Amino acid sequence: MSWPSAFPILSVLVWTPAAGALLSAFPGEDRAALRRMLSIGFAALSLALASALALTFEPGSSPRELRRWIPTLGLSYDLFVDGFGSILVLWVALLALLALVSVGSRELGRQATCLILLAETSLLGLATASDGALFLAFYGACLLVLTLLLGRFEEMKTFFSFQTAGATLAVVYVAISYHLTWVQTGFPSAEIARFSSLVTFPDSQSRMFLLGAAVVAFAAPLFPLTSWVSSATSALTTPGRLLLLGGWSLAGTLFFVRVVLPSAALREGAPFVMVLAALSLLYAGLASRRSWAPLLVGFQGLVVLGLLSPAAEGVAAGRAGMLQLALAFSTLALWKADSEDARGPAFTSGIAVAMFLPPSWFVLRELWSTAPALTALAGLGLVLSMFRLVRTLPPLSPRRSLLLVPLVGFWIFSLTAPSRFMPADSKAPATVEEE
Amino acid sequence: MRIAAFGPAFLPLLAAWVLSSRAGASRRGRWMVAAIDVLALLLAALLWNAWLGADLFSLFLGACVLGALTFAAVSPEQDIESLGLLHLGASLSIVAVSTRELSWSVPAILLFGILVRKTRERLVLFLVPSVVAVAGLAVAAASDEIGLLLVAAGLSAVWLVVSREVLRSSTSGLVTRMGVSFTLLVAVSSVHLRIAAWFPEAAPLGTIEALAFGALSLGAFGALGAMRITTFLTAVALARAGLVLLALLGGVHAGGPLLLELAASGVSLLLLAAALERTDTIDEISNLRSVPRRLVLALGALSACSFPPFPGFVAAFPLSSALVDQGYSFSLLVAVALLFLLALGSMRVVARAWESGRTRKVESTVGLAALGLAIAASLAFSIAPARLVEIARAAALSIL
Numbered sequence: 001m002s003w004p005s006a007f008p009i010l011s012v013l014v015w016t017p018a019a020g021a022l023l024s025a026f027p028g029e030d031r032a033a034l035r036r037m038l039s040i041g042f043a044a045l046s047l048a049l050a051s052a053l054a055l056t057f058e059p060g061s062s063p064r065e066l067r068r069w070i071p072t073l074g075l076s077y078d079l080f081v082d083g084f085g086s087i088l089v090l091w092v093a094l095l096a097l098l099a100l101v102s103v104g105s106r107e108l109g110r111q112a113t114c115l116i117l118l119a120e121t122s123l124l125g126l127a128t129a130s131d132g133a134l135f136l137a138f139y140g141a142c143l144l145v146l147t148l149l150l151g152r153f154e155e156m157k158t159f160f161s162f163q164t165a166g167a168t169l170a171v172v173y174v175a176i177s178y179h180l181t182w183v184q185t186g187f188p189s190a191e192i193a194r195f196s197s198l199v200t201f202p203d204s205q206s207r208m209f210l211l212g213a214a215v216v217a218f219a220a221p222l223f224p225l226t227s228w229v230s231s232a233t234s235a236l237t238t239p240g241r242l243l244l245l246g247g248w249s250l251a252g253t254l255f256f257v258r259v260v261l262p263s264a265a266l267r268e269g270a271p272f273v274m275v276l277a278a279l280s281l282l283y284a285g286l287a288s289r290r291s292w293a294p295l296l297v298g299f300q301g302l303v304v305l306g307l308l309s310p311a312a313e314g315v316a317a318g319r320a321g322m323l324q325l326a327l328a329f330s331t332l333a334l335w336k337a338d339s340e341d342a343r344g345p346a347f348t349s350g351i352a353v354a355m356f357l358p359p360s361w362f363v364l365r366e367l368w369s370t371a372p373a374l375t376a377l378a379g380l381g382l383v384l385s386m387f388r389l390v391r392t393l394p395p396l397s398p399r400r401s402l403l404l405v406p407l408v409g410f411w412i413f414s415l416t417a418p419s420r421f422m423p424a425d426s427k428a429p430a431t432v433e434e435e
Numbered sequence: 436m437r438i439a440a441f442g443p444a445f446l447p448l449l450a451a452w453v454l455s456s457r458a459g460a461s462r463r464g465r466w467m468v469a470a471i472d473v474l475a476l477l478l479a480a481l482l483w484n485a486w487l488g489a490d491l492f493s494l495f496l497g498a499c500v501l502g503a504l505t506f507a508a509v510s511p512e513q514d515i516e517s518l519g520l521l522h523l524g525a526s527l528s529i530v531a532v533s534t535r536e537l538s539w540s541v542p543a544i545l546l547f548g549i550l551v552r553k554t555r556e557r558l559v560l561f562l563v564p565s566v567v568a569v570a571g572l573a574v575a576a577a578s579d580e581i582g583l584l585l586v587a588a589g590l591s592a593v594w595l596v597v598s599r600e601v602l603r604s605s606t607s608g609l610v611t612r613m614g615v616s617f618t619l620l621v622a623v624s625s626v627h628l629r630i631a632a633w634f635p636e637a638a639p640l641g642t643i644e645a646l647a648f649g650a651l652s653l654g655a656f657g658a659l660g661a662m663r664i665t666t667f668l669t670a671v672a673l674a675r676a677g678l679v680l681l682a683l684l685g686g687v688h689a690g691g692p693l694l695l696e697l698a699a700s701g702v703s704l705l706l707l708a709a710a711l712e713r714t715d716t717i718d719e720i721s722n723l724r725s726v727p728r729r730l731v732l733a734l735g736a737l738s739a740c741s742f743p744p745f746p747g748f749v750a751a752f753p754l755s756s757a758l759v760d761q762g763y764s765f766s767l768l769v770a771v772a773l774l775f776l777l778a779l780g781s782m783r784v785v786a787r788a789w790e791s792g793r794t795r796k797v798e799s800t801v802g803l804a805a806l807g808l809a810i811a812a813s814l815a816f817s818i819a820p821a822r823l824v825e826i827a828r829a830a831a832l833s834i835l
Contacts, residue, residue: 068821069820069821070821071821072691072821072825072828073749073752073753075749075752111789111791133743133748133749133752136743136744136748137743137744137748137817138744139743140742140743140744140745140748141743141744144733144737144742147782148785148789151790151791151792152790152791153786153787153790156782156786156789156790157779157782157783157786160779160782160786161779164742164778164779164782165775167743168771168772168774168775168778171743171751171771172771174752175751175752175755175756176759178752178755178756179755179756179759179760182756183760188752188753188756190752
């Protein structure tokens with residue numbers, strides 16, 4: 001089914017949570033129940049829209065909204081979803097709703113409620129933006145909202161420093177691509193789809209790839225740019241942790257998938273990034289701290305390994321890995337990080353581990369044919385971190401276990417739709433194969 | 436009909452007269468002053484649309500000056516004397532941006548500096564660059580290159596000295612003081628822009644580049660290490676001035692983005708000043724309770740570093756493209772690194788304002804003017820910036 005072009009489904013989807021944030025700001029502190037009702041109502045509406053979008057998705061008739069934002073500068077308000085995007089928006093909408101219902105109305109103040117809904121808007125914008133400037137605008141907004149959600153000065157400072165370093169590099173990447181588009185086509189444009197058709201010298205292309213990889217290394221993060229993760233996950237309450245681990249963990253890799261990989265036919269720096277990714281996995285397995293930090297780093301390494309795979313199946317596994325990593329981490333976010341009484345194993349922790357397994361298997365299988373030593377290193381890290389994960393997680397409370405149900409449901413849904421993870425354009429892998 | 440461009444310059448003089456009279460201190464007097472400023476702004480808009488011979492470049496910069504003036508006049512603060520001086524200075528600033536003769540604009544800027552400096556201390560710091568600028572005017576007749584270099588360096592130093600002194604003189608009336616710094620920056624930038632556009636061969640681009648990096652570095656590191664609010668504001672103003680100077684290197688294509696960045700600087704600096712009014716140290720920001728005030732503070736601080744999606748961000752793309760076009764790729768990368776540091780400095784302030792678990796005691800909110808400016812700036816710069824971008828582009832092209 002295709003959406004009527006007169007109905008701006010994508011804009012309505014993206015801005016509904018922001019409207020909810022605005023309205024949720026009005027009830028005072030003594031009317032927490034009303035605020036909770038309002039915020040959950042808007043998040044649920046957003047989830048309904050996202051579900052409709054994902055379930056009615058048909059390749060070739062995906063909705064797109066293209067409006068001229070600043071025509072003189074070639075910047076557009078351009079929203080679009082492909083198969084992968086349709087699953088992402090569904091995930092973000094579900095995540096925000098889970099974040100809002102994961103705690104009681106008294107635990108969630110006015111500021112946090114508004115920030116969660118604003119984070120949802122910016123994450124939905126990230127998943128749908130097809131213009132580089134618009135993507136960065138949502139990226140910056142999301143980064144700011146998550147920084148403010150952290151609440152503690154030192155943690156805010158550290159998180160913002162690392163993430164802004166990544167965001168700055170992303171701005172540089174898009175600005176260079178914008179300039180090249182202007183020079184080569186004669187008119188300015190930041191449309192992401194155009195970046196892949198730019199003609200550059202081989203050495204410039206390698207440099208651009210490394211720049212894009214540096215963005216993902218800061219944002220994901222990859223080893224050794226990880227010092228913010230532990231403090232950030234400790235500082236956040238459950239809703240914030242859900243958004244950071246389940247939502248923001250997608251931002252850096254999404255930039256890589258949407259902007260960098262389609263235009264990087266030559267990836268001379270790829271082995272270096274892959275080694276960094278494998279080291280991240282090993283770090284996750286060997287780190288002694290009971291924290292999500294090394295795990296996040298390790299599994300982001302796994303995702304990057306998948307995305308850099310030369311085969312389209314590997315890329316699809318990397319994309320699926322992005323989402324399933326976010327899912328698995330959202331499951332983990334239901335536990336308190338660095339928990340002193342963390343002892344396992346438990347059934348619920350087994351579920352979290354199971355979520356990591358399918359994408360891990362596909363990524364490592366694809367990688368084995370090209371880099372067996374790297375696969376062995378990454379595999380060792382993966383096994384060690386899985387072992388640590390099962391060993392350290394305590395059983396969940398019955399209420400929290402209930403929250404696992406939608407997560408597992410979504411996981412099963414994502415497993416049943418593998419075609420949506422295949423790169424629709426397939427330009428980058430195809431070029432590599434041809435060469 | 437070029438004299439028409441000077442029209443809005445006379446009205447601030449009238450406002451300054453009202454402020455100096457007995458009525459100036461009363462509520463009615465303040466409203467009168469605000470009405471005169473709005474009238475001047477409307478006159479500038481009318482001149483733009485009627486095309487009465489006034490060049491668009493002058494009108495754009497004049498509108499920036501008058502916008503800052505109107506904002507200062509309607510802001511809830513009581514420093515009438517500074518406000519009167521700002522009006523006198525704004526009048527001179529409009530003269531400086533409207534004339535096409537450097538021999539008029541340079542003295543107007545220096546006179547502005549003399550007027551707003553309240554202290555006689557460290558006079559030599561002001562006099563030396565002033566003399567250098569005047570000497571540059573004299574030398575320019577014989578040697579364009581050396582003369583323009585002296586003018587550019589002298590005026591930039593004058594701006595730095597005056598801004599620093601004015602901002603540091605008190606922690607109250609910050610909006611007016613920032614208004615002085617910004618209107619002077621607009622006037623100085625107009626001279627720089629004209630030099631770069633009219634004398635492309637003789638323009639002292641090397642000096643401008645050095646000044647830009649000096650200002651950006653001092654500003655970025657200053658904002659990162661500042662403990663006092665006035666130091667922080669001076670550092671941010673300095674960094675914005677550095678960014679504007681750097682944009683000059685982009686040539687003709689950078690004109691529009693430069694004017695946008697200049698306007699965004701005004702918005703950012705004035706909002707910061709309004710939100711930080713009557714706070715002394717960075718730590719005191721944690722005491723601010725009002726949500727609108729903290730929102731305005733976040734908007735001002737983050738647009739100071741052109742952080743996406745705040746004002747100034749969209750201009751970054753054409754600006755960087757123009758700089759790369761002119762062969763300043765490395766300079767651009769250094770500037771990006773410095774802007775990153777400025778972002779960290781700005782976030783220190785925002786994080787202090789929004790950290791949780793604090794008992795916030797300062798109830799006073801930000802004025803309606805600041806809220807209005809914040810909303811208008813978000814609309815004009817971030818949400819629907821197309822019209823503003825076109826205006827800035829037309830203004831930049833009219834300089835040639």
